[in-house]
Amino acid sequence: MTADDLTALDPVDDRPRGPAPTLEQVAERAGVSRSTASRAINGGLRVSPAAQAAVDDAVAGLGFIPNRAARSLVTRRTDSVALIVPEPDERVLTDPFFAGTINGLNSALRDSDLQLILVMARPKDISTRTLRYLSGGHVDGAVVVSHHRDDVLADQLHRSAVPTVFVGRPFEGNLHVRYVDVNNRGGGRIAAEHLVRTGRRRIATITGPQDMSAGLDRLAGWTDALSDAGLPTDMVANGDFTTAGGALAASQLLAEHPDLDGIFVASDLMAVGALRVLAAAGRSVPGDVAVVGYDNLAVAMSTTPTLTTIVNPVVAMARVAGEILLDLLAGKPVAEAPVIFAPELVIRYSA
Structure with a gap:
């Protein structure tokens, strides 16, 4: 099959219609050859700006719709890109961070012909089914978000030559991957320094997952700030970026360090859980304990009290x-x- 064999698909419609417009009709209306019309429709290679404009006008006027299945055989392009999220399904569907990622990525693709495909890569399937799908010619490229240390995506996608961009810093050894991120270490430092400025001296933290660069970097920033202030850095509980994980970690901190007076929580969802635990324990916020989150999700405005937090510009990054x-x-x-x-x-009011 050649590019000239592209056919038109007639849109489904309740109105009676005649035959779908053909490539020959597009060429005739545009005043160009059939091969020029085909090239213009399939990417504009070796087509003058005037001919391209004439073909575009003819396509629009006739309602011509290229057969993408035939086109893909010629161009070896699928006109689709994957958003890969190596997280359990329930987290992808409940964490607004991922909705922001989809929003930002869709805005980048809006003026292109590319279709976004969501690939929720379960950890046990990444090295087999997920990578087989991605390297099998089903997508033209990929964006990866919520990358974990052992999910092998960075190395394997690099070897497969699938164009890939990560949202979030890959781990050391995977720096051949292009990525977009926020300065998470700087954000952790800013959060802790704010708690120090408000007079807090027993400042704890609830970390993100320690197999993710964001979790490690935010913890490192908190440690930097407290070390510079001459304050202890032993009040640490690990979380998992979920509300339930934040509640569990906050309960651990209160049991081990009942004199704490500030908490930097490495995500807003975890901060929601921490605030609930503090309220149940009779600790006022910010009177007894000041709390700073991370992400600036919409939920930060609906907590009681509203949440002081660090902006994680997920939409812009995606x-x-x-x-x-x-x-x-x-x-x-x-x-x-x-x-x-x-x-x-x-x-806001929590700190």
């Missing part, structure tokens, strides 16, 4: 990742240096 992927797919030069957003503190 949009930039999508734009980088588009450039890679178009063969444009793309800088290897990561795009890093600056963290920002939003002060």
Whole structure:
């Protein structure tokens, strides 16, 4: 099959219709050859701007719809990209962080012909089914979010030559991967420094997962700030970026360090759980314990009290990742240096 064998698909409609417009009709209306019309429809290679404009007008006027199945056989392109989320299904469906990621990525792809495919990569399937699907020619490129240390995606996607951009810093050894991130270490430092400025001296933290760069970096920033202030750094409980995990970690901290007067929580969802535990224990916020979260999700405005937090610009990061992927797919030069957003503190009533 050649590019000239593309056919038109007639949209489903209740109204009676005649035959679908053909490539020959597009060419005749545009005043170009059939092969020129085909090239214009399939990417504009070796087509003058005037001919491209004439074909575009003819396509729109006739309602011509290329057969993408036939086109993919010619171009070896699927016109689709994958958003890969190596997390359990229930977390993807309940954590607003992922909704923000989809929003940002869709905004980057809006003016393209690319379709977004969501791949929820269960940890046990990543090294087999997920990578087999991604390297099997089913997508043109991928964006990976919520990357874990042992999920092998960075190395395997690099070897497969599938154009890939990560949202979040890959681990050491995977720095060949292009990525977009926020300065999480700086954000953890800013959160802890704010608690120090408000007079807190027994400052704990609830970390993110320690197999994720965001969890490690936010903990490192908290440690930097407290060490610089000459304060202890032993009040640490590990969390998992979920509300239930935040509640469990907060209960652990209160049991082990009942004199704590501040908590930096490495995600807003975990902070929701921590606030509930503090309220149940009779600890007022911010009177007894000041709390700072991370993400600035919509939930930060609905907690009692409203949550002081660090902005994690997930929509903007996903949009930039999508734009980088588009450039890679178009063969444009793309800088290897990561795009890093600056963290920002939003002060509300919890601290």
